[in-house]
Amino acid sequence: MKTGRRTFIKGIGAASVMASIPVLTHGSNPSVSGGVPSVPGSSRMKLSYWTYNLQLRHTFTVSGFSRNTTPVVLTEIEFEGFTGYGEASMPPYLGESQESVITFLKKVDLGQFRDPFLLDDILEYVDSVDEANRAAKACIDIALHDLIGKMVGQPLHKLWGLNPQDTPMTSFTIGIDTPEVVKLKTEEAARFKVLKVKLGGGNDREMIETVRSVTDVPIYVDVNQGWKDKHKALEMVHWLKEQGIEFVEQPLPKTQVDDMAWLTENSPLPIIADEAFQRLADVAAFKGIYSGINIKLMKSTGLREAHKMITVARALDMHVMIGCMTETSCAVSAAAQLSPLVDWADLDGNLLISNDIYEGVEVIDGKVTLNELPGIGIKKL
Numbered sequence: 001m002k003t004g005r006r007t008f009i010k011g012i013g014a015a016s017v018m019a020s021i022p023v024l025t026h027g028s029n030p031s032v033s034g035g036v037p038s039v040p041g042s043s044r045m046k047l048s049y050w051t052y053n054l055q056l057r058h059t060f061t062v063s064g065f066s067r068n069t070t071p072v073v074l075t076e077i078e079f080e081g082f083t084g085y086g087e088a089s090m091p092p093y094l095g096e097s098q099e100s101v102i103t104f105l106k107k108v109d110l111g112q113f114r115d116p117f118l119l120d121d122i123l124e125y126v127d128s129v130d131e132a133n134r135a136a137k138a139c140i141d142i143a144l145h146d147l148i149g150k151m152v153g154q155p156l157h158k159l160w161g162l163n164p165q166d167t168p169m170t171s172f173t174i175g176i177d178t179p180e181v182v183k184l185k186t187e188e189a190a191r192f193k194v195l196k197v198k199l200g201g202g203n204d205r206e207m208i209e210t211v212r213s214v215t216d217v218p219i220y221v222d223v224n225q226g227w228k229d230k231h232k233a234l235e236m237v238h239w240l241k242e243q244g245i246e247f248v249e250q251p252l253p254k255t256q257v258d259d260m261a262w263l264t265e266n267s268p269l270p271i272i273a274d275e276a277f278q279r280l281a282d283v284a285a286f287k288g289i290y291s292g293i294n295i296k297l298m299k300s301t302g303l304r305e306a307h308k309m310i311t312v313a314r315a316l317d318m319h320v321m322i323g324c325m326t327e328t329s330c331a332v333s334a335a336a337q338l339s340p341l342v343d344w345a346d347l348d349g350n351l352l353i354s355n356d357i358y359e360g361v362e363v364i365d366g367k368v369t370l371n372e373l374p375g376i377g378i379k380k381l
């Protein structure tokens with residue numbers, strides 16, 4: 001794997017240059033690095049981080065914007081000879097950046113904790129370091145979970161008592177584009193048994209008809225708040241049901257709460273919240289407004305809170321979907337550990353990029369397929 005390691009280091013160097021921000025070079029938290037002997041019981045956790053830019057295979061367009069790259073920050077937490085991997089992905093619309101994540105990580109002192117298994121204590125502290133910064137918090141949460149899984153030598157899904165056979169199919173996302181490109185992307189996605197189609201770009205029927213000209217697999221629709229009128233939205237949802245669509249994600253702007261509740265009440269398809277919420281505390285208020293939630297680690301601050309969100313949503317008899325940003329196999333494999341608990345998965349973020357540096361969860365016959373590697377189930381390429 002020497003070549004892979006060299007590629008990784010080279011990638012990091014290139015990423016730092018591409019970021020054009022001097023402070024965003026390979027770094028580690030000064031308060032916890034160096035000089036600490038690796039003696040069981042007395043070791044300190046060492047947090048390191050790098051910036052990296054993900055190259056997208058195709059220009060990605062959703063309602064509102066297009067992009068070719070996604071900035072991420074990769075983390076490692078070392079403790080007693082074990083290393084946990086984490087990642088923060090910062091799509092531009094969520095307000096975090098490589099700079100803000102690095103600024104946050106510099107403030108975090110994990111060295112005050114002697115036991116990485118005390119996740120409640122550690123993550124409560126991390127959450128208190130500053131407000132917001134959800135992706136920054138997630139990259140610590142993920143690395144900690146990976147670390148403790150490695151320390152006990154078991155994958156997280158096993159520690160949580162989940163059956164790996166219960167993982168769902170994952171959808172593959174088709175962004176808004178011309179019929180020619182949509183057709184090509186749909187043909188390329190033939191190994192997926194479910195597709196997620198982005199709507200809200202003004203060519204909704206054409207998008208669906210183009211995909212349907214290639215395949216009759218189930219389709220999830222994500223409007224990314226792109227519709228404004230609840231009556232037109234309901235009419236469209238009825239049409240989508242006829243086209244074999246399973247549910248509609250975030251059809252109206254998150255601020256149109258009453259319209260959303262009306263649509264959910266009248267809709268023949270489940271209406272799923274995405275942009276409308278971030279954290280655990282938001283979920284309880286959604287009963288009656290949405291029929292389900294799309295959980296993403298970069299919004300939930302990581303695995304620990306995502307797991308709690310699933311429990312709350314189930315108690316409210318709501319559907320649960322687990323999604324991702326454009327991410328490497330690190331964050332995607334972490335989310336996949338929770339996927340036996342959900343109805344639907346949209347875990348294709350690592351498949352949208354051409355410069356992944358990890359190998360982890362796989363999609364086999366369209367299904368999220370977990371491996372037996374400990375922690376989040378990845379290895380560095």
Ligand SMILES: [Mg+2]
Nearest residue numbers: 222249250274
């Ligand atoms: Mg969405």
